[in-house]
Amino acid sequence: MFEDRPDRDAEVVLVGRSNVGKSTLMRELTGHSFDTGGKPGVTRQPNHYDWTGQDFMFTDLPGFGFMSGVEDERREAIKTDIVRYVEENAEAILAGVVVVDGKSAVDIIDRHAERGNVPHDVEMVSFLRDVGIDPVVAVNKMDKVDDRDERLDAICDRLGFYPPWQQWEGEAIAPICAKRGDIEALNECLRNRFHEAKRDDLLQFVK
Ligand SMILES: Nc1nc2c(ncn2[C@@H]2O[C@H](COP(=O)(O)OP(=O)(O)OP(=O)(O)O)[C@@H](O)[C@H]2O)c(=O)[nH]1
Numbered sequence: 001m002f003e004d005r006p007d008r009d010a011e012v013v014l015v016g017r018s019n020v021g022k023s024t025l026m027r028e029l030t031g032h033s034f035d036t037g038g039k040p041g042v043t044r045q046p047n048h049y050d051w052t053g054q055d056f057m058f059t060d061l062p063g064f065g066f067m068s069g070v071e072d073e074r075r076e077a078i079k080t081d082i083v084r085y086v087e088e089n090a091e092a093i094l095a096g097v098v099v100v101d102g103k104s105a106v107d108i109i110d111r112h113a114e115r116g117n118v119p120h121d122v123e124m125v126s127f128l129r130d131v132g133i134d135p136v137v138a139v140n141k142m143d144k145v146d147d148r149d150e151r152l153d154a155i156c157d158r159l160g161f162y163p164p165w166q167q168w169e170g171e172a173i174a175p176i177c178a179k180r181g182d183i184e185a186l187n188e189c190l191r192n193r194f195h196e197a198k199r200d201d202l203l204q205f206v207k
C-alpha cells in the first residue's frame, strides 16, 4: 500500500500504462526531475510534488500493464494499490490525467479487446468516472505520430469520447509531447478544470 501521502486537499494525479511518459510529464509540470526510463515499471511508488504553504500537489502514480521483470501477481497488486489510492483520495483529486502513448495506444487497446479483456486505459477512464473524477486524457509522444487527427479520433473512439477530438480540446483530450516540454494542451485542460472547480487560486501551477 502506498504511504507518505502529503496532507493536501487539492491534487492532480497522473495514471496510465507503464512507459507512456508519466514521470517525464511530471517533470514538465513541476520543473523537478523524477526517474524515467526506457523500460516499463520504473516508478514503483507514487511521486508526490507539493509546495510549502500551498494546498496542492501533483502525484505521478506507478504504471500498470506490462512491466519488465515483474510477475503477474505483483503487477495486479500495484494496480489494486493505484485504484485504492484514487478511491481514498477522490475528494481531493481535481483531475485524473490518464496518460496514453499516442503511437501505440490504439493497437494495444484493440489487441486487448480482441482477446475479450477490458483494456487498462478504457477501464481507468470508466473507473475515474465511477468515483466522480472527470478524466483528462493526455495523449503523449505525439512526436511519433504522423496521422495526428486520425489517431486522436481513434483514441477518442476507443475511450468513449465522441469524435472528432477537437470537440474535447481544452476539456478532456490533450495531445502533448512531454519529452520536448510541449504540454500546453494539458495545461489548458487543467486550467479549465480548476476554474470550473472554483479554484482559480491554483491556476498558478498550470501556466
Ligand atoms: N518520443 C517520446 N518519448 C517520450 C515522451 N515522453 C516520454 N518519453 C520516453 O518514454 C520513456 C518512458 O518515460 P517515463 O516517463 O519513464 O514513463 P512512465 O509512464 O513514468 O513509466 P513507468 O514509471 O514505468 O510507469 C522514456 O524513455 C521517455 O524518455 C515523448 O513525448 N516522446
Ligand SMILES: [Mg+2]
Residues within 6 Å of the ligand: 022, 023, 024, 035, 036, 042, 043, 060, 062, 063
Ligand atoms: Mg514513471
